[in-house]
Amino acid sequence: MVDKKDLGGYYENLFQKLQCSHQAEGITGLLLLYSSHVIHVLESSSDVLYSVIRDLKxxxxxxxxxxxxxxxxLMSHNIPSRLFQxxxxxxxNITAERLDDTLQGEPIEKIISEFLTLLLKLGIHMQKTYKEFPNKPLSSVLDNVPELIVPQELIECLLKSNELLTPHQFLDIYDASISVIMDSEFVWPKPEHLLPETRK
Incomplete structure (x- = not known):
């Protein structure tokens, strides 16, 4: 990763362009820049999300x-409300820690669950804080709840797992043509070739 502020500025510019072409949907979310990792949570329409994934590719x-x-x-659809304003x-300013040996043996489902739980709790905390203090800077909101910041070793575990898809793999699946058989194409009973009746 190059200069972290470059990445924040890059996404600000990208979202301005996307909002011009997808005027109906706003973009909300959170980009957390660690020393060597990034977590990016986005809330928007499917078109915007796929555009961001294509840009990553x-x-x-x-x-x-x-x-x-x-x-x-994770990619979720039809979520009733947004987490971020x-x-x-x-x-x-969090230093990377060594991977915990106990974490390495955990199933990926448990690690993902822990990761998402922390993000949801952080989002809920931010919602409450901004309702009380609308102009409070994000840095001070995050400083108050270090226990809700996803540890870098958790991110490292997820990045090393083969279960998560790269943008390229994700879009290959998304763009793949699907062969759909309509119900009207099924005939019951199964048609058989009828031979002409033989007469004696």
């Missing part, structure tokens, strides 16, 4: 990519 093909080896954790980013 294109970024990988550039010589000077802002992000290396991104993975997609706006999109913002913050540079975290």
């Amino acid at each position: 294109d970024m990988q093909q550039q010589e000077r990519a802002l992000l290396l080896e991104p993975k997609i954790l 706006q999109w913002e980013y913050n540079v975290l």
Whole structure:
């Protein structure tokens, strides 16, 4: 990752362009910039989300990519309400810790569950804080709840797992043509070739 503020500025510009072409949907979420990792939570329409994933894929093909080896954790549809009021980013001053041996043996489902639980709790905390103090800077909101910041070793575990897809793999599946058989194409009973009746 190059300069972290470059990445925050890059996404601010990208979202301005996307909002011009997808005027109906706003973009909200949170970009957390660690010393060597990034967590990006986005809330928007499917079109916007797929555009961001396509941009990630294109970024990988550039010589000077802002992000290396991104993975997609979760894509959800028809969520009743948003967790974040706006999109913002913050540079975290958290040092990377060594991977905990107990964490390495855990099933990936448990690690994902722990990861998502922390993000949801952080989002709920931010919602409550901004209702009481609308102008409070994000950095001070995050400083008050260090226990809700996803540890870097948890991110490292997810990035090393083969279960999560890269943007390229994700889009290959999304763009693959699907052969759908309509119900009207099924005939019951199964048609058989009828031979002409033989007469004696």
